[in-house]
Amino acid sequence: MYLVEIFLPQRDNEGREFRSELFSQVREELLERFGGMTAFTRVPVEGLWNTHQAGRSHDAIVIYEIMLQQLDRPWWESYKAELERRFAQEEMVIRVSRVDVI
Template identity: 50%
Template sequence: MSGTRHLVQLLLPTRDNEGEGFPSEAFEQVSRELTERFGGVTAYSRAPAEGRWKQDAGTGHDDIVVVEVMDENLDRAWWSSYRAELEKRFRQDVVIVRAQPIELL
């Protein structure tokens, strides 16, 4: 199982822009979809991470769940479409989906 792949990480907010929390089923659905497509998924959901960024009037923040998969053939068009779907589903202007090359040892 050695070789170069991509680690794709999705940063999903735990709440919408009005502060309403998403049900655990929303994250389970993402995990099921990614497991079906990529054969496995890792979700860091027990202790949400905190994202912070500069805004016009100060600092914004979100509690986030990080979901990641290893992708052998990075299909950018599919990921772009899936990101757009997640933005609708999680009612966000932007959902961060990022990829980095990794080498399994």
């Protein structure tokens, strides 16, 4: 089984919050395609990283996750590119892990 985690930024590059409709659209797309998903939206989640140009950067994020029996990598690569376009990001993180469910 696979666990797919989608890390969505809560704010754009100028610090403005994204419209809730963007997140609703992603939720609906995932529900329609996979039949279920989990959203981590209430706990403040913060991503931190160092950059050569700007020093330390951070993002407030929302995490959506889906558990799958099979991984359609080309579909996920295409969906990632679409999310990067919608959220105006140079790169977004979609993490895939193999998991055992008990």
